[in-house]
Amino acid sequence: MTEPHPPRTTSKESTAIAPYRQSDAETDPEGSGEDRDQDRARAARELGDALRALTAAATSTEVDAATLRKIADQARDLTGPLSAASRTRHTAPSIDDAKPGRRMYNPAVGPGNPIAPPMRVEVGDGVVVGTCTLGLAYEGPHSYTHGGVSAMLIDQILGHAHAALGRPGMTVALSLRYRRPVPLETPLRLTAWVPEESITDRRTGPQATIATQDEPDRVLVEASGVFVVPSAEQASRIFGDSRLPSWQRDRY
Numbered sequence: 001m002t003e004p005h006p007p008r009t010t011s012k013e014s015t016a017i018a019p020y021r022q023s024d025a026e027t028d029p030e031g032s033g034e035d036r037d038q039d040r041a042r043a044a045r046e047l048g049d050a051l052r053a054l055t056a057a058a059t060s061t062e063v064d065a066a067t068l069r070k071i072a073d074q075a076r077d078l079t080g081p082l083s084a085a086s087r088t089r090h091t092a093p094s095i096d097d098a099k100p101g102r103r104m105y106n107p108a109v110g111p112g113n114p115i116a117p118p119m120r121v122e123v124g125d126g127v128v129v130g131t132c133t134l135g136l137a138y139e140g141p142h143s144y145t146h147g148g149v150s151a152m153l154i155d156q157i158l159g160h161a162h163a164a165l166g167r168p169g170m171t172v173a174l175s176l177r178y179r180r181p182v183p184l185e186t187p188l189r190l191t192a193w194v195p196e197e198s199i200t201d202r203r204t205g206p207q208a209t210i211a212t213q214d215e216p217d218r219v220l221v222e223a224s225g226v227f228v229v230p231s232a233e234q235a236s237r238i239f240g241d242s243r244l245p246s247w248q249r250d251r252y
C-alpha cells in the first residue's frame with residue numbers, strides 16, 4: 001500500500017482497465033426502456049428510500065419510550081404483507097434477473113436495501129468513483145463512521161474496479177489503513193483503481209481510498225484487495241448451477 005492516490009490518467013494514458021459497460025447497472029438499477037420488472041424495481045427503490053428515512057429517524061430520535069413502542073408496533077405490522085411472497089438465499093431477486101448487473105438489494109449500492117447508503121458508483125476510464133453520505137445509522141465513534149461500514153464500502157468499490165476488467169470476482173484478501181476518522185453527514189468520495197502490474201488471468205490487486213468530496217486529496221482510509229474470478233468448478237460449488245441470475249451464470 002505504497003500509493004494512496006489513484007493514477008492521474010487521461011483517457012489516452014489509461015490502459016489498465018478496459019472500457020466498462022455497466023453505466024446503468026448498479027448505478028441506475030431500474031434501467032430504462034422495455035423491462036418487465038421496471039415498475040417493480042422502481043417500487044423497491046421507493047420502499048428502500050422510505051425505510052432508509054425510517055432508519056435515519058429511528059437512529060437519531062430522542063422521543064419517549066411510549067412513542068418508541070407505538071412505532072415498533074406499527075413497524076411489526078408492515079412485515080406481514082411483505083412476507084406474502086418471499087425468496088430464500090438460494091434464489092436471486094427476480095428484479096436482479098431482469099437487467100445485467102442489477103443488484104437491487106446489495107448492502108452497499110442496492111437502492112432497495114435499507115441498510116445501503118446507497119453508494120452511487122460511476123466507472124470512468126481507469127478509475128471507479130463512489131459517492132455517498134452516511135447518516136447516524138452508520139456511526140462508530142461518536143459523529144464518525146463505523147470502521148466496518150468503511151470496509152464494506154471499500155470492498156464494494158474495489159469489486160467494481162476489478163469487474164471493470166470484464167468479469168466480476170470475489171474478494172480473497174482485504175487490507176485497510178484507517179488514517180483519519182470518516183465523518184458522518186458529509187458527502188464522501190471513494191476512488192478505486194487497478195494497478196496494471198497486479199493483473200493476472202484470474203486475479204487483480206485493486207486499491208482504493210476514502211476522502212470527503214470537499215477534500216478529495218486528503219486520504220481518510222486507504223485500502224488494497226485481492227480479487228479472484230472463481231473457476232467454473234468453484235462457481236458451481238459456491239453458487240450451484242441454477243440459482244444464479246443469468247448475468248452471473250454468463251460471467252463466471
Ligand SMILES: CCCCCCCCCCCCCC(=O)SCCNC(=O)CCNC(=O)[C@H](O)C(C)(C)COP(=O)(O)OP(=O)(O)OC[C@H]1O[C@@H](n2cnc3c(N)ncnc32)[C@H](O)[C@@H]1OP(=O)(O)O
Nearest residue numbers: 022101155156159160163170171172173200203226228234
Ligand atoms: C455488468 C456486471 C457488473 C457487476 C459489478 C459487480 C461488482 C460487485 C462488487 C462486489 C464486491 C464484494 C465482493 C464480495 O464481498 S465477495 C464475498 C467475500 N469473499 C468470499 O466469500 C470468497 C471466499 N473465497 C473463496 O471461495 C475462494 O478463495 C475462491 C473460490 C474465491 C478462490 O479459491 P482459492 O482460494 O482456492 O484460490 P485458487 O487456488 O483458485 O487461486 C486463484 C488465484 O487467487 C490467488 N489467491 C487466492 N487467495 C489469495 C490471497 N489470500 N491473496 C493473494 N492471492 C490469493 C491464487 O494465488 C491464485 O492466483 P493465480 O496464481 O491464479 O494468479
